[in-house]
């Protein structure tokens with residue numbers, strides 16, 4: 001067992017002070033971090049329990065947007081009336097993930113920071129450039145069914161496993177962070193997670209000691225009536241995406257596409273979005289021909305590594321399908337809160 005220190009600060013200032021100590025790491029719901037510690041993948045010297053510092057608000061933001069506290073639970077977020085009414089895409093993405101029990105425990109900040117599910121990353125008995133830089137990437141010729149077809153590097157073909165992040169990317173969210181040394185910073189979602197390059201050990205652009213305080217979403221009412229999140233996976237529940245698609249359309253009075261948003265999950269080290277492919281849909285009717293063109297543009301350069309070759313055509317079909325569902329109209333999640 002690895003011994004570690006445990007702190008429970010009373011407020012944000014206390015948490016930031018404790019997190020400025022080298023080797024300190026926040027723990028929120030613990031649904032990912034504790035697993036990684038038990039497997040020996042992560043061994044923080046100090047856990048800073050942030051469950052007591054607030055940051056759990058979900059509220060309307062100026063200009064018609066939304067603020068999601070980093071400590072708000074995934075379930076509270078998905079079932080919040082403002083999310084259901086204005087951001088059904090986000091609610092659908094969250095509810096496609098994990099299980100009711102996990103979503104009741106997992107937090108928004110933790111969801112963004114969860115780590116890859118690549119089997120080599122989890123197995124401390126084998127090399128992995130993400131876990132131990134410079135040791136190699138057996139996934140490239142190995143078990144890679146779940147892994148990247150876009151944006152991968154020689155060093156790493158891991159994918160980011162979050163569903164919530166795919167919707168946040170499509171909706172142009174901003175991640176707000178704070179540290180004792182650096183103060184406050186707002187990071188556009190596109191720049192928050194990163195591609196692996198030659199530093200696959202870095203999942204995102206968070207600096208040491210920085211804590212996510214909240215996430216904001218700009219006003220997005222124009223997409224509420226035409227959005228869809230689809231997730232293709234090996235089992236219906238408790239499985240991470242092979243491919244997922246967050247699609248949203250703003251249609252004009254003639255039914256043509258005014259604006260489109262398309263983000264992919266399960267295909268890269270971060271949610272994948274190609275603004276040029278979205279822009280090319282503007283002015284076109286929401287029909288299969290246009291969706292096929294968009295899918296081809298989004299998947300330009302996609303390639304598998306053996307076991308995951310199938311994901312290129314799977315992603316293409318999933319994009320076309322998600323856009324078709326979005327065009328027909330948003331289907332709200334049925335049933336009450338679990």
Ligand SMILES: Cc1cc2nc3c(=O)[nH]c(=O)nc-3n(C[C@H](O)[C@H](O)[C@H](O)COP(=O)(O)OP(=O)(O)OC[C@H]3O[C@@H](n4cnc5c(N)ncnc54)[C@H](O)[C@@H]3O)c2cc1C
Pocket residue numbers: 025026027028029030031032033034070071074096097098099102105106107108109110111112113114161162163164210211212213238239240241
């Ligand atoms: C069986 C299982 C199935 C799952 N299936 C899915 C799925 O299908 N889709 C999906 O999206 N997810 C899935 N998950 C992952 C789940 O969503 C994450 O474990 C959860 O969102 C992490 O949130 P948490 O609060 O528990 O984070 P923790 O485990 O507490 O922390 C995770 C990481 O985030 C860091 N962290 C936490 N809060 C902050 C903050 N405010 N600022 C900076 N860093 C922070 C921690 O230091 C740690 O490194 C699954 C998990 C399990 C165990």
